[in-house]
Amino acid sequence: MGSTFSSVLVSVAGNDSDEEAVKMACGMLNGNKGRLHILYIIEVERTWPVDAEIPVATARGDAVLRRMEEVAQPFKLDPQAELLQSRQAGHAVVQEAVDKDVDAIVMAVPYQTRYGEFSLGTTIPYVFEHAPCQVILWRDGRFTTS
Numbered sequence: 001m002g003s004t005f006s007s008v009l010v011s012v013a014g015n016d017s018d019e020e021a022v023k024m025a026c027g028m029l030n031g032n033k034g035r036l037h038i039l040y041i042i043e044v045e046r047t048w049p050v051d052a053e054i055p056v057a058t059a060r061g062d063a064v065l066r067r068m069e070e071v072a073q074p075f076k077l078d079p080q081a082e083l084l085q086s087r088q089a090g091h092a093v094v095q096e097a098v099d100k101d102v103d104a105i106v107m108a109v110p111y112q113t114r115y116g117e118f119s120l121g122t123t124i125p126y127v128f129e130h131a132p133c134q135v136i137l138w139r140d141g142r143f144t145t146s
Contacts, residue, residue: 005103017140021108026075090126
């Protein structure tokens with residue numbers, strides 16, 4: 001990859017490949033001066049208020065963020081972990097990238113299929129289209145079906 005960045009946003013979702021995405025983002029930063037933002041988004045259905053309390057999802061998100069902070073610890077960074085609720089994860093990732101003025105977004109891509117074909121889902125294509133910065137994907141080599 002060669003280049004270093006001053007700030008990187010990593011979007012995590014509790015997938016197996018999140019740890020590798022966080023490690024990659026840490027390695028992209030300019031030493032311990034870089035800013036690492038770790039983001040976990042709870043997508044809220046339209047039938048609920050966007051700020052509705054969802055204790056199970058919040059507990060899971062907090063646990064994932066704590067684990068990702070542990071993953072970043074050996075890199076001597078002070079990660080800023082944040083849990084957000086949004087109608088659409090892709091929009092929230094792009095908005096956070098804009099608000100935090102990051103140089104790059106890193107996202108883990110689980111191997112998933114839809115109708116028997118590999119699928120990126122809806123979040124990643126949205127981020128690819130609308131991100132104001134570089135977008136880097138990490139897809140694990142393990143093939144799992146969900």
